[in-house]
Amino acid sequence: MKRSIGAKPVLYPTPTLVVGTYDAQGKANAMTAAWGGICCSKPPCVAVSLRAATYSHGNIVARGAFTVSVPSRDHVREVDYFGVASGRDQDKFSQAGLTAAASEVVDAPYVSEFPLILQCSLLKQVEIGLHTQFIGEIVDILAEEDCLDERGRVDVLKLRPFVYAPENMSYFALGEDLGRAFSIGKELRGD
Amino acid sequence: MKRSIGAKPVLYPTPTLVVGTYDAQGKANAMTAAWGGICCSKPPCVAVSLRAATYSHGNIVARGAFTVSVPSRDHVREVDYFGVASGRDQDKFSQAGLTAAASEVVDAPYVSEFPLILQCSLLKQVEIGLHTQFIGEIVDILAEEDCLDERGRVDVLKLRPFVYAPENMSYFALGEDLGRAFSIGKELRGD
Numbered sequence: 001m002k003r004s005i006g007a008k009p010v011l012y013p014t015p016t017l018v019v020g021t022y023d024a025q026g027k028a029n030a031m032t033a034a035w036g037g038i039c040c041s042k043p044p045c046v047a048v049s050l051r052a053a054t055y056s057h058g059n060i061v062a063r064g065a066f067t068v069s070v071p072s073r074d075h076v077r078e079v080d081y082f083g084v085a086s087g088r089d090q091d092k093f094s095q096a097g098l099t100a101a102a103s104e105v106v107d108a109p110y111v112s113e114f115p116l117i118l119q120c121s122l123l124k125q126v127e128i129g130l131h132t133q134f135i136g137e138i139v140d141i142l143a144e145e146d147c148l149d150e151r152g153r154v155d156v157l158k159l160r161p162f163v164y165a166p167e168n169m170s171y172f173a174l175g176e177d178l179g180r181a182f183s184i185g186k187e188l189r190g191d
Numbered sequence: 192m193k194r195s196i197g198a199k200p201v202l203y204p205t206p207t208l209v210v211g212t213y214d215a216q217g218k219a220n221a222m223t224a225a226w227g228g229i230c231c232s233k234p235p236c237v238a239v240s241l242r243a244a245t246y247s248h249g250n251i252v253a254r255g256a257f258t259v260s261v262p263s264r265d266h267v268r269e270v271d272y273f274g275v276a277s278g279r280d281q282d283k284f285s286q287a288g289l290t291a292a293a294s295e296v297v298d299a300p301y302v303s304e305f306p307l308i309l310q311c312s313l314l315k316q317v318e319i320g321l322h323t324q325f326i327g328e329i330v331d332i333l334a335e336e337d338c339l340d341e342r343g344r345v346d347v348l349k350l351r352p353f354v355y356a357p358e359n360m361s362y363f364a365l366g367e368d369l370g371r372a373f374s375i376g377k378e379l380r381g382d
Contacts, residue, residue, distance in 0.1 A: 002308070002333040009235040010332060010345060012261055012307065012352040013206060013365065014228060037205060037228030038357075039240045042321040044200040047238065049230045070203055076369045080376025096379055116203065117193070126317055128326060130233040135319060141201060142193040154201060156356035161203040162369055163354065165347035166229075169373065174204065175366030178267045178353055182360065185271025188287055 009035070013163035016079055016171065019048055020067040020100070020109045021059035028100035028109035029087035030069070031056045032079050034164045035131060044138040046118055049131035055087040060122060060134050065106040068136070070116040072160045076171050105139045115144040115159055200226070204354035207270050207362065210239055211258035211291070211300045212250035219291035219300035220278035221260070222247045223270050225355040226322060235329040237309055240322035246278040251313060251325050256297040259327070261307040263351045267362050296330045306335040306350055 014034040021029050036048035046068055050057045060066050071079045078096040085092055093100045099112035103119045110117040120136025127133075147158040162171050205225040212220050227239035237259055241248045251257050262270045269287040276283055284291045290303040294310045301308045311327025338349040353362050 001336050003336055003339075005332045005334050005339070005343060005345070007235050007329050007331055009229045009232045009237075009329070010307075011206065011208075011229050011237060011259075011309065012345065012347050012350055013204065013354055015202065015204060017202075035229045035231070037238070038200045038202050038226045039238065039324050040226070040319040040322040041200045043319075044198050045319055046200075046202060047228070047230065047324070068202070073369055077375050077379065080370070080372055080374065081379035082376070084373055084376055085380045090380070095381065116201075118202065124317065124319070126315065126326070128231040128234075128236055128315070131231040133230050133238070133326075135317070135324075138198050138200070140198055141196045143196050145192050145194055148194075148196070152196060153358040154196070154203065156203050156359050156361075156363065159203055163204055163365065164372060165365075167344040168347050170347075170371055171369040172347065173366035173369055174354065174356075175364035177359075178264055178362040178364055179271070180361055181271055181355060182275055183271065184268050185273070185275055188268065188272035189276045189281070190286065 010166050013165055016071060016162060016164050017048055018069040018071060018079060018082055018111055019056050020069055020111065021056045022063055022108060023059050024062060028093055029055055029059060030082045030092050030111060032083035039135060045123060045135050046120060046138055047133050047135050049133045051131055057132060063107045064122040065108045066120050066136055067103055067108045067110040068118040069111040069114040070161055071114045073162045073173050076162060115147045116154060117142040201357050204356055207262060207353060207355050208239055209260040209262060209270060209273055209302055210247050211260055211302065212247045213254055213299060214250050215253060219284055220246055220250060221273045221283050221302060223274035230326060236314060236326050237311060237329055238324050238326050240324045242322055248323060254298045255313040256299045257311050257327055258294055258299045258301040259309040260302040260305040261352055262305045264353045264364050267353060306338045307345060308333040
């Protein structure tokens with residue numbers, strides 16, 4: 001039996017994306033965003049939504065670039081910190097004990113300790129309401145070598161990312177493999 | 192050590208969203224999309240990106256509405272099928288053995304057997320490249336009662352959603368709880 005729970009921003013699961021930017025003084029900043037995801041295959045693009053009040057919002061508008069660092073479960077605590085502090089008040093990288101590395105392809109820093117880095121050039125800025133959606137073209141991806149399989153593709157079991165569950169307000173690891181995509185449903189097609 | 196793996200649409204994890212629409216004849220259709228996520232809190236909005244070639248794309252443009260049904264792990268096979276067949280060729284609901292229910296608040300159907308339903312009115316259509324991003328305002332959410340906690344919030348452990356891992360091309364369940372959001376990182380703030 002279903003019942004209405006009202007209009008609210010709820011979806012399961014949402015990712016934990018760490019957005020890297022430079023401020024006007026060139027100080028690296030990082031913030032955690034759960035509102036985002038891939039939004040186009042060609043050109044490859046990722047979207048992240050930020051409130052105008054955040055420090056990172058102004059940084060992206062000014063620099064036209066950002067990175068999305070995907071953390072592994074080894075850094076849940078630092079990721080949570082990146083979501084509860086502001087770069088206006090603190091040097092978040094040093095406070096978290098993490099390293100800001102400069103992207104070689106876009107004007108933005110990334111979290112050196114995190115295993116997967118999407119380096120993005122700002123393609124579109126979409127004003128929706130409380131949040132602005134920044135659509136970044138993925139210019140290049142950096143990955144830790146030990147997270148790649150023998151064919152050079154990212155292996156999620158080596159990457160060990162985690163997700164955010166909005167109403168639980170908790171982070172969760174990934175669990176068991178439930179089956180091959182574009183495969184296990186084919187028999188229902190009847191061909 | 193990091194290395195470049197090029198520019199491609201890769202992110203971990205991505206959700207498995209089943210988009211419900213009506214075609215011109217009023218036939219219900221469902222397709223699976225992994226490119227999407229929440230994109231605004233006020234008004235609450237969800238984004239899904241679809242190629243113009245899909246049957247659902249034309250349906251959303253014509254009707255100005257869609258639903259996003261979040262499946263539980265009990266229906267991985269049907270979700271995969273919704274991603275590998277077209278509503279142009281098949282009645283996907285009957286082929287999957289699932290039930291199309293009419294939303295009472297928007298002009299779109301949803302998957303009755305799935306536990307969480309975002310009912311959306313089309314707010315913006317953003318042309319990016321191969322994919323069009325549809326931003327839907329979440330008018331109301333329906334949830335199965337047995338997926339709610341005692342305060343009426345969705346409990347992800349009862350919902351049992353799953354994620355898609357792009358380069359593994361597999362679906363994964365959620366695993367262990369790694370800690371409270373907006374909490375475990377606070378001590379790093381030093382206040």
